[in-house]
Amino acid sequence: MNEASGEFSASGGREAPIRVELSGVAASSGIGIGVAFVVDRRRVQIPRTKIEREQIEEETRRVQDALRAVRQQIEAIKGRLPHGEHRQILKAQQMMLRDPDLIERTETLIREELRCAEWAVSTVADEIHEMLDRADDAYFRERRSDIIFLSERVVLALIGENTPEIVPPPGSVVIAHDLSPADTAQLHRLQVAGIVTAAGGKTSHSAIMARSLQIPAVVGVAGVLGKVQSGEPVVVDGVRGVVIVRPAADEVVSREGERDRYNAFEERVQREHAFPAITQDGLRVVTRANLAITEDIELGSRYGAEGIGLFRSEYMYMNREALPTEEEHYRTAKAVIRRYTPYPVIVRTFDLGSDKPSKLVSFAKNEANPAMGLRSIRLALRERELFLEQLRGLLRAAVHGPLRIMLPLVSSIEELEDGLEAVEEAREQLEAAGMAYASEVPVGVMIETPAAALIADLLAARVDFMSIGTNDLIQYTLAVDRDNDDVDYLYQPLHPAILRLIRAVAEAGARADVPVSLCGEMAADPRYTWVLVGLGITELSMSPSAVPVIKHIIRGSQAAEMRALCEEVLASNSARDASALVVAAMRRRFPEHLRHGGGAASEGDD
Ligand code: PEP
Ligand code: MG
Numbered sequence: 001m002n003e004a005s006g007e008f009s010a011s012g013g014r015e016a017p018i019r020v021e022l023s024g025v026a027a028s029s030g031i032g033i034g035v036a037f038v039v040d041r042r043r044v045q046i047p048r049t050k051i052e053r054e055q056i057e058e059e060t061r062r063v064q065d066a067l068r069a070v071r072q073q074i075e076a077i078k079g080r081l082p083h084g085e086h087r088q089i090l091k092a093q094q095m096m097l098r099d100p101d102l103i104e105r106t107e108t109l110i111r112e113e114l115r116c117a118e119w120a121v122s123t124v125a126d127e128i129h130e131m132l133d134r135a136d137d138a139y140f141r142e143r144r145s146d147i148i149f150l151s152e153r154v155v156l157a158l159i160g161e162n163t164p165e166i167v168p169p170p171g172s173v174v175i176a177h178d179l180s181p182a183d184t185a186q187l188h189r190l191q192v193a194g195i196v197t198a199a200g201g202k203t204s205h206s207a208i209m210a211r212s213l214q215i216p217a218v219v220g221v222a223g224v225l226g227k228v229q230s231g232e233p234v235v236v237d238g239v240r241g242v243v244i245v246r247p248a249a250d251e252v253v254s255r256e257g258e259r260d261r262y263n264a265f266e267e268r269v270q271r272e273h274a275f276p277a278i279t280q281d282g283l284r285v286v287t288r289a290n291l292a293i294t295e296d297i298e299l300g301s302r303y304g305a306e307g308i309g310l311f312r313s314e315y316m317y318m319n320r321e322a323l324p325t326e327e328e329h330y331r332t333a334k335a336v337i338r339r340y341t342p343y344p345v346i347v348r349t350f351d352l353g354s355d356k357p358s359k360l361v362s363f364a365k366n367e368a369n370p371a372m373g374l375r376s377i378r379l380a381l382r383e384r385e386l387f388l389e390q391l392r393g394l395l396r397a398a399v400h401g402p403l404r405i406m407l408p409l410v411s412s413i414e415e416l417e418d419g420l421e422a423v424e425e426a427r428e429q430l431e432a433a434g435m436a437y438a439s440e441v442p443v444g445v446m447i448e449t450p451a452a453a454l455i456a457d458l459l460a461a462r463v464d465f466m467s468i469g470t471n472d473l474i475q476y477t478l479a480v481d482r483d484n485d486d487v488d489y490l491y492q493p494l495h496p497a498i499l500r501l502i503r504a505v506a507e508a509g510a511r512a513d514v515p516v517s518l519c520g521e522m523a524a525d526p527r528y529t530w531v532l533v534g535l536g537i538t539e540l541s542m543s544p545s546a547v548p549v550i551k552h553i554i555r556g557s558q559a560a561e562m563r564a565l566c567e568e569v570l571a572s573n574s575a576r577d578a579s580a581l582v583v584a585a586m587r588r589r590f591p592e593h594l595r596h597g598g599g600a601a602s603e604g605d606d
Contacts, residue, residue, distance in 0.1 A: 017232070017246045024196070024221035026241030027207035030266070031259035032194025032216035033252060036245070037168035038230045039176035044152050047159065048119045051110070059110045059117045066117070066157035067097045073153065073163070077185050086188075086212040089181045089205050093150060095319060102128075118158045125151030146205055149180035168192055173234040175224055184209040194236030196243050198224050212545065214266075218243050273304035273548035275555065283559035285533060287551055288343070288541040290519055297339050299544040304551065307343025308336060309467065309541020310406070310519040313390065314350040317358040323386065329393025337401035344402040346467070346541075347394055348446065349387065349419075351376045351408040355483060361386065371481070376409030381418050391426035398438035405443045406467060411451040413458055419443075420462065446519075448472035453501040456508035463514060467541070468505055470520025474498055492575035493522045494582065499535065499570055506536035517541055527586055529553045531578075534566025553590065561589075 051059055071094045078090045096102070102124060109120035125147050132144045153163050166183055168174050170191040178199040179187075184206045187195065195210055200219035210217035216238035228234060228245045235244040235255050239262070247255065277285045288309030289300030300308055316324040316332065324332075336345050352358050353375025361383060367373035380387040394405055407419040423443055430437040442464035447453050453473065460466060470493060475482040477497050480490045492498070502518070509516035517539030522528045524546035532540065533554070540550060565585050572578045 019247055019251075020227055020245040022221050022224055022227065022243045022245070024218040024224075024241050024243065025200075025202050025207075026238055027200070027202055027204075027219040028195070028210035028215060028217035028238045030194075030214065030216035030238045031255060031262055032173055032192075032236040032238070033255055033259060034171045034173040034193035034234065035169075036228045036230050036232045036234045037166075037172035037174050037192075038225065038228065039166050039174060039179075041164070041177070044155050044159075046118050046122045046155060047116055049116045050114050051116050053114070056111050056114075059120075060107050062117045062158055063103070063106055063110070063121065063154075066121075066154045067103070069157040070150070070153045071097050073157075074182060077182050080189060081185055081213075086181070086185060086209045089209055089212075090185065092319070093146065093181060096146070096150060097154075100321070118155050121151055121154050121158065143205075145178050145180070145199065149182070153180075153182075173236055175228055175234070177225060178204075179206045181205045181209045184213065184215070188213040188215060194234070194238065195219075196221055196224055196234070196236055198222060269548045269552045272552060272555070275304075275551065276306075277551040277554040279533075279554055279557050279559045279562070281558045281560055283533070283538065285554045286517070286539040287547050287554075288346075288517070288519075288539065289544040289547060290541050291336070291544070297336050300547075301339060303544040303547040305343075305544055305547045307340050307402075308345045308347075309517055309539065311336060311345060311347040312351065313347055314352045314356050314358070317350055317352055317360055318356065320360070323360050324390070324393075326389045326393040326396075329390050330396045333394055333397035333403055334400050337397060337403055341401035344404055346404045346406050346444070346465075348406045348408050349377070349380055349390055349394075353379050371475070377407050377415055377419055378409070380407075381415070381422070384422065387422055388426050388429065391423055392430055392435075392437075395423075395426055395430060395437040395441055396435060398441045399436050403438070403441060404465065405441055406446055406465075407443070408446045408469070409448050409472065410445045410459070411449045413455070413462070416445060416459060416462060419445075446472075447505050448476065450477045450497075450501060453477075453505050456505040457512065460508050460512035460514040465515045465517070466505060466509055468502060468516065468518040468520065468537070470498070470502075470518060470522040473501065473520065477501060492579075493525075493528060494531070494569065494578040495575040496570075496573060496578070499531070499578070502532070502537065503535045503570070510536060515539060524550070526550060526553050526590075527582055530557065530562040530565050530585065531569055531582060533557075533559065534562040534564075534569075556590065 074090050074094050078087050081087055105124045106120045109115045109123055110117065128147050129144050156163050165186060166174065168190060171193050173194040173196060174187055174192050175196045178197050179195065192215060195215055195217040197206065197219045198221055200207055204219060207217060207219050216236045218236055218238055218241050221243055224243065232246055233252065235247050277287050286306055288307045289303065289305035290310040291297065291300060291308050292312045292315045333347055352361055353373065354370045374382060394403060397403055405423065410416050410419065420443060427437060444463045444465035444467060445452065445459055446467050446469045447456060448469040452459060456466065471482055474491060474493060478490060478492065478495055480487050482491060506516050516537060518532060518537045519541035522532065523540040524542035526549050529550055542550060569578045569581050572581060
């Protein structure tokens with residue numbers, strides 16, 4: 001991380017403190033200005049004593065009690081928060097505290113090695129931590145801090161202490177090595193101005209929490225703890241990923257102006273979230289939400305989404321003990337349909353495998369290359385009974401409203417035909433069983449591989465809709481692992497190959513009169529809205545909180561200028577040139593717009 005020391009300025013014959021500018025990862029958009037509150041947390045001292053055999057039962061019970069106590073602590077924090085993604089994170093942590101494998105391992109250490117409860121808990125946490133440390137996947141590595149925070153809470157509960165709360169005065173900028181999601185949730189209540197952490201990346205849970213609670217945050221600022229003391233003024237620029245310690249007085253004034261403009265812009269965007277997204281020259285763009293977990297179902301409507309463009313049903317198979325039944329698929333889909341009717345709900349059939357494993361579904365073991373292995377539709381066709389179970393539930397739910405079924409990672413006509421045949425078979429099974437089901441459910445495909453994009457015309461002839469999943473399309477086209485930080489710089493949504501593929505799919509859809517939407521992270525990044533609409537995409541599906549800003553951009557634009565920019569961008573021969581054009585255009589037209597904290601893009605624009 002860079003450090004650029006700033007000006008010295010003379011004041012009253014004494015040197016003013018040195019201004020320091022540090023850079024990190026822009027984790028949550030917005031600008032926070034306040035006084036530093038440095039969190040100095042000492043690690044908990046873990047008692048490591050051996051127990052007697054007769055104490056085994058007692059120690060095991062203490063573990064159960066402590067787990068329950070921590071779940072209750074988290075429940076209390078959750079109860080004080082507004083609805084949103086942040087609550088899901090806390091809920092996931094509560095679920096981790098119920099993980100039977102974790103509990104079993106802890107109890108085994110107590111029973112077989114006669115370790116006291118605190119020692120057993122921390123040993124298991126260390127083992128998991130080590131395992132995550134070795135993970136290739138950035139997402140799993142980020143989960144290390146979850147384990148540390150949770151095990152510390154449990155150990156404190158065991159020794160009869162409460163986890164010390166961080167209580168900064170309102171308006172503070174909290175500076176810490178790392179923060180747990182629970183800490184971050186409390187900070188929201190205390191109205192802090194910003195968060196800076198030395199550890200963490202964009203997908204760390206505290207970053208996601210900060211984003212969801214709209215607290216400006218910069219994470220991964222190496223060495224920040226040694227460079228600032230409590231009480232010193234700090235600016236957190238969560239837009240550019242910059243932290244300024246001890247800014248000059250005139251800089252504070254100009255940053256305050258920037259902050260106020262940013263906040264006014266955000267407020268306006270939120271106020272208008274329910275208005276439709278129609279360009280000034282009359283082009284209607286549909287904005288839908290992506291959802292992952294059923295508890296999220298309110299989120300899309302709260303942010304003004306016109307239905308669900310991607311329901312990631314595979315999460316129903318993850319982090320749980322039993323496979324979802326036909327009945328559960330039916331009830332879940334019905335609940336989402338009820339919430340969004342008359343808008344459509346597009347349920348993607350389970351997209352398991354590769355980065356989304358489920359211990360409940362047998363996978364090809366030791367795949368050398370899981371991203372290219374038995375995943376998504378390939379797995380569904382192999383695990384046909386599971387697939388049919390889901391399809392039957394969905395066809396039954398479709399009686400209640402406009403449900404659509406979407407098949408993931410299709411790469412050939414044969415695969416599509418096999419998928420369509422499975423839908424037909426599920427229908428026949430329901431017919432034979434005398435169950436009520438919808439006979440006319442639209443079925444579509446995701447376009448996530450270059451192969452699918454290149455045969456979009458052939459696919460379009462057989463489906464009711466197509467949806468471009470740019471997260472995977474970029475990964476497979478550019479041969480860049482979407483979760484590998486080391487090749488992050490190559491993950492370029494504006495690469496000419498990607499733009500040409502999106503255009504080809506949009507054109508194939510238009511020729512066949514088959515709607516084409518786009519549901520990858522590109523849809524959520526305001527920098528790409530003009531290019532996507534210019535390419536002919538008029539249905540976008542994105543994380544719910546991005547809907548208001550994307551609608552705002554569309555309402556403030558002309559389709560004609562979007563197309564004109566798109567032509568220019570298509571003529572550029574590199575992602576770098578395309579990015580420069582796009583950023584310059586957006587800055588010109590939306591000077592108040594600053595980058596959305598959750599943006600997935602990697603082309604540097606600042
Ligand atoms: C995609 O690949 O763009 C997509 C939306 O699916 P997921 O991110 O769930 O793989
Ligand atoms: Mg995908």
